[in-house]
Amino acid sequence: MEPNDQSDLERQIRAHLSVVLLLAALVGLNVGVSFLPVAGGLRVGAHVGLAVLSGALVLTFFMHLWSEKRLTLAVLALTFLLLAAMMILTWVARHDQPEMTEYNSAAPPPAPHHVP
Numbered sequence: 001m002e003p004n005d006q007s008d009l010e011r012q013i014r015a016h017l018s019v020v021l022l023l024a025a026l027v028g029l030n031v032g033v034s035f036l037p038v039a040g041g042l043r044v045g046a047h048v049g050l051a052v053l054s055g056a057l058v059l060t061f062f063m064h065l066w067s068e069k070r071l072t073l074a075v076l077a078l079t080f081l082l083l084a085a086m087m088i089l090t091w092v093a094r095h096d097q098p099e100m101t102e103y104n105s106a107a108p109p110p111a112p113h114h115v116p
Helices: 003-034 040-062 070-095
Strands: none
Touching: 003 040
């Protein structure tokens, strides 16, 4: 192994170790967020954001996505945008109700007892 190859290998090892330490810090931050006294939706948003960041780090460094061709990255970006659009549309439509539909919030009446 040539000296240049050795220094390149050491640089890659340092980069991967720093990413592992960053991922460990993100896991610690995720645990810390769960103990914050904030609203449930804000907490879920923080957890999802940290999970997306962790996933992006894993994809970029450990799956070597940073060295892929542009077409692969474009397909990945399109997939992410479509997923985000589906999630946003689902969140926006969560209270949509069909026309002329009645919703009863009371408990249903008890079933009659039939003795054979």
